[in-house]
Amino acid sequence: MEESVGAEGLEFKWGKKKGVGGKKKDVQFYESFTYDGDEYRLYDCVFVGDATEPDFAEPFVGMIIKIWDHTNKRANILGQVKLLWFFKPSEILPYLEGVPDVLPNELFLASGEGRGLANTNRLEAIGGKCSVLYISKEKRNPLPSDEEIKSTDFVFRRAFDVGSCKVVDMIDDKIAGVDVKFLLNRAGCEKQATAGQKIEADINGNSDSLKPNGPSASGSVKRIEDNSTESSDWKESSYGCKQEKGKGHNQLATKKSTLVEEMSYKDSSVQEGTTHNVHDSCEASGSRGNHCDGKAQESEVKKHFTKQRSMPAEERYSNSCEASGSRVNHSSFKKAQVNDVKTQLTKQKSMPAEERYRKESNGLDDRPQKKQKLDGYVTAPDGRHTTVLQNISSDGKRDTVSFKRPKDREEREQVPPEKASFIKKRDPGMSVSEGKDTKSATEKGLSKKPSFDGKLVNRAEDKILADDNERNYQVIEVSRRPDAGKSTWFRNLPWEEESMRDAEKRETLVLLQNLDPTYTSDEVEDIVYSALNEQCEARMMERTLVTTSHIGEALVIFKTREVAERVIRRVDEGCLLLSNGRPLVAAFAKITPPGKPSSFSGHIKLHKTQTRREIRDAVATSHCSQSNTLEFDMAMEWCLHRARHQHVTEKISKRQLEERNLLRINFKPKRP
Amino acid sequence: MANPEEVAYEKFLEKVRRTVYIDELTPLATKPVIESAFNQFGTVENVCFLPNYLGPKELPLSVLVQMQTEDMAKEVISTVTQFPFMVAGMPRPVRASAGELEMFDNRPKKPGRKIRCRWMDRNDPDFDKAKKMKRLVRKHSAETSFMLKKQLEEAEKLSKQQAETAITHHKKYEMMDKLLYDGVAQKLADRYNMRSFPHR
Numbered sequence: 052m053e054e055s056v057g058a059e060g061l062e063f064k065w066g067k068k069k070g071v072g073g074k075k076k077d078v079q080f081y082e083s084f085t086y087d088g089d090e091y092r093l094y095d096c097v098f099v100g101d102a103t104e105p106d107f108a109e110p111f112v113g114m115i116i117k118i119w120d121h122t123n124k125r126a127n128i129l130g131q132v133k134l135l136w137f138f139k140p141s142e143i144l145p146y147l148e149g150v151p152d153v154l155p156n157e158l159f160l161a162s163g164e165g166r167g168l169a170n171t172n173r174l175e176a177i178g179g180k181c182s183v184l185y186i187s188k189e190k191r192n193p194l195p196s197d198e199e200i201k202s203t204d205f206v207f208r209r210a211f212d213v214g215s216c217k218v219v220d221m222i223d224d225k226i227a228g229v230d231v232k233f234l235l236n237r238a239g240c241e242k243q244a245t246a247g248q249k250i251e252a253d254i255n256g257n258s259d260s261l262k263p264n265g266p267s268a269s270g271s272v273k274r275i276e277d278n279s280t281e282s283s284d285w286k287e288s289s290y291g292c293k294q295e296k297g298k299g300h301n302q303l304a305t306k307k308s309t310l311v312e313e314m315s316y317k318d319s320s321v322q323e324g325t326t327h328n329v330h331d332s333c334e335a336s337g338s339r340g341n342h343c344d345g346k347a348q349e350s351e352v353k354k355h356f357t358k359q360r361s362m363p364a365e366e367r368y369s370n371s372c373e374a375s376g377s378r379v380n381h382s383s384f385k386k387a388q389v390n391d392v393k394t395q396l397t398k399q400k401s402m403p404a405e406e407r408y409r410k411e412s413n414g415l416d417d418r419p420q421k422k423q424k425l426d427g428y429v430t431a432p433d434g435r436h437t438t439v440l441q442n443i444s445s446d447g448k449r450d451t452v453s454f455k456r457p458k459d460r461e462e463r464e465q466v467p468p469e470k471a472s473f474i475k476k477r478d479p480g481m482s483v484s485e486g487k488d489t490k491s492a493t494e495k496g497l498s499k500k501p502s503f504d505g506k507l508v509n510r511a512e513d514k515i516l517a518d519d520n521e522r523n524y525q526v527i528e529v530s531r532r533p534d535a536g537k538s539t540w541f542r543n544l545p546w547e548e549e550s551m552r553d554a555e556k557r558e559t560l561v562l563l564q565n566l567d568p569t570y571t572s573d574e575v576e577d578i579v580y581s582a583l584n585e586q587c588e589a590r591m592m593e594r595t596l597v598t599t600s601h602i603g604e605a606l607v608i609f610k611t612r613e614v615a616e617r618v619i620r621r622v623d624e625g626c627l628l629l630s631n632g633r634p635l636v637a638a639f640a641k642i643t644p645p646g647k648p649s650s651f652s653g654h655i656k657l658h659k660t661q662t663r664r665e666i667r668d669a670v671a672t673s674h675c676s677q678s679n680t681l682e683f684d685m686a687m688e689w690c691l692h693r694a695r696h697q698h699v700t701e702k703i704s705k706r707q708l709e710e711r712n713l714l715r716i717n718f719k720p721k722r723p
Numbered sequence: 724m725a726n727p728e729e730v731a732y733e734k735f736l737e738k739v740r741r742t743v744y745i746d747e748l749t750p751l752a753t754k755p756v757i758e759s760a761f762n763q764f765g766t767v768e769n770v771c772f773l774p775n776y777l778g779p780k781e782l783p784l785s786v787l788v789q790m791q792t793e794d795m796a797k798e799v800i801s802t803v804t805q806f807p808f809m810v811a812g813m814p815r816p817v818r819a820s821a822g823e824l825e826m827f828d829n830r831p832k833k834p835g836r837k838i839r840c841r842w843m844d845r846n847d848p849d850f851d852k853a854k855k856m857k858r859l860v861r862k863h864s865a866e867t868s869f870m871l872k873k874q875l876e877e878a879e880k881l882s883k884q885q886a887e888t889a890i891t892h893h894k895k896y897e898m899m900d901k902l903l904y905d906g907v908a909q910k911l912a913d914r915y916n917m918r919s920f921p922h923r
Contacts, residue, residue, distance in 0.1 A: 593826050596746055643777065646780075673759070685889070
């Protein structure tokens with residue numbers, strides 16, 4: 052019963068169904084959908100735009116972790132998706148202090164619990180697919196190939212805990228109720244194998260650190276659900292593993308297969324033990340979901356349960372419990388059901404769930420909430436405190452757990468020492484021409500850059516300036532920004548006058564001078580990205596006959612006033628030399644106020660009575676004047692005026708060029 | 724053989740060749756006004772207004788007029804340069820010249836061009852030079868804007884002077900018209916025994 056829904060002319064089609072849920076069974080879950088020619092599946096990464104703020108068109112990146120649609124079409128909504136967010140370094144800038152080696156196209160997976168982990172969006176908000184690769188060298192993750200890394204939009208290897216506002220090296224087993232196996236690299240057959248391996252690793256990891264029946268819960272839950280819903284994901288993954296094994300072309304294959312076997316063995320062994328348990332809780336959560344308040348989201352909980360095997364039932368239950376406000380009940384229930392070793396694990400898991408619930412309950416509006424969060428982080432340096440406070444107020448224990456976790460992980464998973472070099476080697480965002488030295492130096496400069504913090508402006512800037520000096524003689528090859536031109540929906544938006552005026556008011560508008568006049572706006576953006584490592588929106592000014600012919604100018608909008616100030620300071624104090632020996636000049640831009648001048652010198656109105664309307668309607672008033680008229684004489688006077696000025700302009704620009712030539716700088720660095 | 728980037732660039736160059744840059748237009752000129760003005764020389768395909776974000780407000784309007792063929796563009800340029808051509812007002816004629824690459828805002832990137840840049844060391848022998856150069860750039864743009872201001876002032880002066888002349892002439896003609904119309908000229912001619920041209 053696959054129906055295609057035509058919405059506003061855009062091609063749209065639902066994919067494979069997954070199950071129904073909701074209070075009146077009016078919510079249909081899907082595994083995929085096709086929108087505007089692209090097929091989106093669960094766990095695909097997408098760009099998400101903020102419809103309410105088109106002027107800052109840097110899309111967010113999120114991963115689809117749930118797709119559903121209301122079958123009773125009372126709301127004119129195409130469908131909804133739940134997105135787990137990725138953070139760009141620029142969004143969490145204040146918390147990157149001391150975080151080493153932030154790659155230009157690195158993202159941070161949202162984890163932990165708090166605002167900004169994940170939320171519900173309308174399908175329309177999705178602006179296109181993007182590829183995000185997990186490049187951590189941990190054992191759960193099959194490393195992507197070099198080509199893959201080069202062609203990907205983004206990479207990620209660390210997570211950002213939205214609760215504690217810390218960057219953590221380890222990705223949790225579960226984020227927002229989604230088993231991490233789905234979040235890791237998946238590509239074709241290898242992808243399936245990965246998933247299998249992942250689960251296995253999951254179980255392994257858990258059994259290492261916790262008692263064996265801790266993880267079994269999640270494992271068996273998956274099993275049970277699988278059996279009952281006949282859903283394909285799990286099977287696919289194990290099938291993929293077998294395929295992999297059969298082929299044996301991968302070195303890892305044998306290892307994987309043994310792992311899979313191990314996993315299934317474990318599963319079956321624990322299954323009996325926990326089946327009953329899980330069933331109970333699953334029912335509980337179901338009924339809970341049913342008679343909790345009539346919000347659509349709430350009813351989803353159950354659906355969600357059947358959909359996403361990865362979520363343990365206990366967590367579900369606790370989620371719904373929390374929704375009904377019985378906190379005590381929740382914890383006691385947990386204690387009763389879960390044995391002590393598991394407590395921590397479930398708590399961790401329940402956090403994303405709670406988070407999700409909170410998100411969903413207020414996340415129905417189409418505007419991606421991430422924007423709000425971003426604002427909070429960027430503008431208020433103490434936003435972190437408030438978040439933490441929030442956590443404490445909602446649950447004291449949770450807080451400590453979230454702090455404990457990263458440490459835990461670190462102990463368990465030693466980051467291999469060659470990681471750093473590995474990443475450097477694969478960094479696609481920045482290609483530097485001269486050998487390894489250059490590369491690492493640039494890298495360092497880049498990674499230090501985001502460590503900017505509101506309070507530490509000066510220190511950070513000094514550091515940056517020092518970096519600039521460190522990097523002297525090193526020629527930076529200007530390359531494409533990693534996200535340039537990838538999403539046709541959000542890139543290449545026309546330069547809007549309104550946003551420019553707005554930027555001027557916010558003092559984020561910068562005028563760059565002394566560019567080569569032949570550069571394009573895109574190239575200017577690339578230069579700013581490569582040399583200054585800032586994202587911006589640039590517009591090259593058109594050269595006309597009245598502007599200086601040898602100085603290319605561009606208007607550039609930066610994200611914040613601080614960034615603009617920093618850029619101006621860096622360009623002013625340091626010296627950024629472009630390839631044809633032009634040092635860049637930057638200053639805050641002052642643009643001409645809008646509106647047209649009331650009169651134009653040169654056109655004479657003989658009749659004062661001439662109205663605007665007449666002027667507007669006077670379309671056919673263009674002509675060549677005859678040589679025996681007064682008009683012609685006057686026109687000649689204008690020609691004289693023009694010729695005189697052309698002459699002056701030529702002279703001045705000739706002199707200016709001579710002056711420039713005197714100061715000619717060779718782009719190739721001289722060694723002192 | 725040619726990659727799409729080059730093809731797009733070539734296409735763009737072709738577009739540039741049949742585009743005319745028109746300057747010294749009144750800001751009141753609208754797209755239909757310009758289209759009808761230049762349709763006399765051929766077919767106008769597109770009219771693109773160049774924004775004036777940085778110059779003084781009184782700067783005349785400039786547009787890019789894209790003609791259908793290169794010959795039409797040449798025709799426009801030669802006519803407008805040889806004769807004073809006025810659009811939407813008189814007596815200031817417009818100026819035309821061939822379109823250039825840098826006049827387009829949405830120009831494609833030149834294929835195969837690699838831009839490089841580097842931060843200069845403070846100890847670099849050229850560092851001082853670069854500093855001077857930066858100052859020079861600022862000075863030059865200040866010079867240009869000063870010149871522009873002067874030019875605008877002069878234009879305004881010229882315009883005022885011409886307006887005065889025109890209005891004086893206009894008054895003169897109107898007075899003569901009136902004298903002929905109400906018969907005063909006829910009467911005077913009769914008195915002085917002169918031949919006169921009867922009004923109409």
